[in-house]
Amino acid sequence: MTTHPRPHASKAWVHDAIRMLEADATRTADTHLHRFPLPSEWNVDLYLKDESVHPTGSLKHRLARSLILYGIVNGWIDESTTLVEASSGSTAISEAYFARMLGLDFVTVVPRSTSAEKITLIEFHGGRCHFVDDPLEVYPEAERIAAECGGYYLDQFTLAERATDWRGNNNIAQSVFAQMRLERHPIPAWVVVGAGTGGTSATFGRYARYMRHHTRVAVADPEHSAFLEGWRRNDRSYSTGASSLIEGIGRPRMEASFIPTLIDDVIAVPDAGSIAAVRVLRELTMNWAGGSTGTSLYAAFGIIADMVARGESGSVVTLIADGGARYAETYFNDAWVEQQGMDLEPHRARIAQFLRTARW
Incomplete structure (x- = not known):
């Protein structure tokens, strides 16, 4: 998981973000x-x-909400944070939905084999897709992108069990x-x-x-x-x-x-x-x-x-x-x-x- 020190998010934004997620x-x-x-x-x-x-059409709706809420309450996400994920598609669709709800940019790393229908839905909700050929490359590539843009890597494959x-x-x-x-x-x-x-x-x-x-x-x-x-x-x-x-x-x-x-x-x-x-x-x-x-x-x-x-x-x-x-x-x-x-x-x-x- 990649996090970066950042100034405290405004309490008003945090309170309103949590209200919308809840x-x-x-x-x-x-x-x-x-x-x-x-x-x-x-x-x-x-x-x-x-x-x-x-x-957002899947079980991952619950997970995406939990992951973003977890990042907010830990002080890792504020009103200017770019959210980054590694995904096979469905989690990214849901995360893009919540990112747009909160006014945040969202980028996901996905295997090139991900279905065209899922890519369309990610982009429909305002997300951007970054493609890799090797499925094992989604993890380091998401970390790299988050580090380069000073964003927050949601890291579903590590944090899912503790964010819920x-x-x-x-x-x-x-x-x-x-x-x-x-x-x-x-x-x-x-x-x-x-x-x-x-x-x-x-x-x-x-x-x-x-x-x-x-x-x-x-x-x-x-x-x-x-x-x-x-x-x-x-x-x-x-x-x-x-x-x-x-x-x-x-x-x-x-x-x-x-x-x-x-x-x-x-x-x-x-x-x-x-x-x-x-x-x-x-x-x-x-x-x-x-x-x-x-x-x-x-x-x-x-x-x-x-x-x-x-x-x-x-x-x-x-x-x-x-x-x-x-x-x-x-x-x-x-x-x-x-x-x-x-x-x-x-x-x-x-x-x-x-x-x-x-x-x-």
Whole structure:
């Protein structure tokens, strides 16, 4: 993280900035919780927390607000600060939105492979994109830009887990557990999420422990991501050096905000399985979601099959992390899928069998 000594921001600006961020939190905290259609006799219910309805269209809306608030209350951001980030797209969209709300300049370093739809949204909200070819270069390049312009590096991959108030205060875990209160299995047996920064899995894991719930947390991990093997080896230095095809989750290295001790399981999910699952979700529920939602849904299906086989009852919660319109030309484009050499049909057949028989 790069910070620079700066004169104290005016109290009037700080107070008004915090008011605007908190007002946004009040408006947007309780996103919808959808039930996925499963046979009632299984006695296991599946829910999807729809984070795509945030003003910036993704789960990262919460993170961006928390990161900027964290910088303000620590005295690292004032009314003249340029905000800088390293991102695969969605966090930068949300940070650009909040930067414009506060009258701040925003620059993000993104891999050149980031979807055109995400780039358009970053620029729509007033952000500027700086492209790199190597995904591992986003970190040092963001630090360099922040140092050169005297700005503040938001550093989501380090600060996500500490910028989020895991005890409550409208975080995603508190929202989910409150919305589950009247369901037939109100305390989830499992929460299944992807990991980009690792901040969401850390928030759920900490909140469940803090509230003394028995909820377990699983991370669904796409191909080429470092999280599964790093978690297995207990090696925080582990790196694959490769970029995930599923945008928003999966990283080429173990990120500092990923807290392995809070995770009960990490489940490998093939990219073709992620895309098949998110297409099935749209067909069965009309919810159009991004690829990372498919990754978590695919892993959740396996967990539910195991629960049914063991005769367990309960609920499983996962997320609609962002909307599918951002991926119309990739995950929902048959020509693009074919270009990647993927065959979705075996995974679609596996999902169809699961929905009929509860076997995975």
